[in-house]
Amino acid sequence: MNESTASGKLFLVPSPIGNLADITFRAVETLKSADLILAEDTRTSSVLLQHYSIQKPLTAYHQHNEHRVFQHLTEQMKAGKVMALLTDAGTPGISDPAFLLVRACVQEGVPVECLPGATAFVPALVNSGLPINRFCFEGFLPLKKGRHTLLTELAKEERTMVFYESPVRLVKTLDQLAEYFGADRACCVSRELTKKFEENARGTLKEVADHFRQKTVKGEIVIVVAGI
The missing domain is CATH 3.30.950.10 (Tetrapyrrole methylase, C-terminal domain)
Structure with a gap:
């Protein structure tokens, strides 16, 4: 399926597995430019975001709600919203939530980009x-x-x-x-x-x-x- 012509996109952003300094400049810039940040645990991600002075809307995306919300999020990206997905530590999708949302984006033509970074x-x-x-x-x-x-x-x-x-x-x-x-x-x-x-x-x-x-x-x- 061809990618959507809208400007929406999903970024998978690796987060530090321990040391907060283990995040790339590109990851910080991506988080700062996103319309919405999806977080496995908003409390954990808030510590990282505050450390790098990132002030963006934050919403929960985890194994207990992903089946319920991934389609709605995909529709928002199809309409033009740029989202960044953060898990508590490491790269989203590696023993962490991401697959359902990535698959839906691929099927609906929403661009997906995974940044390189920490993985335990x-x-x-x-x-x-x-x-x-x-x-x-x-x-x-x-x-x-x-x-x-x-x-x-x-x-x-x-x-x-x-x-x-x-x-x-x-x-x-x-x-x-x-x-x-x-x-x-x-x-x-x-x-x-x-x-x-x-x-x-x-x-x-x-x-x-x-x-x-x-x-x-x-x-x-x-x-x-x-x-x-």
Whole structure:
């Protein structure tokens, strides 16, 4: 489908994953020029916007309302409104809301542009010390349905694997990965990336699980696991 002749557009704007300085000049200018900023959490995004003196209308766009509002937003862009989508941290669409809106814009001929910028799994993968010539990004594992099937399949994966996880489930997930992949499989867990207390724990799945078992875990988590 051809792009709309109206001036409306959707910008996907990566936001810092920790350090507020990790945003591009272009991203700041894009946010300043948008008619409306869509935010996964308006409170979180407000901190970033205030830091860079960006004063633009802000509205919530998250997993709990995206099915209800994405079509209306698309219609507004078709009519000429320029919107910028921000998630709490990182690039929109990577384990965060964006897909439904992007797909609708593409189908309706609304231009979509994704700016380059922060994504948590890239620095975690690169500094893991594991092979990065070929890798697969799995995001968050299913909590229940499909988890066993997926882990069984991934146990045979030759590429380096990248997962996201929450602090409260980290040790349980590492133990489970050790169960399916073998306790001696190499891994690296990165947390608090770009922040003062950034940590990259490297070793076997068992060693890293035992390391985090002894402490209170905070921050965003990326797990990188070697393939077979």
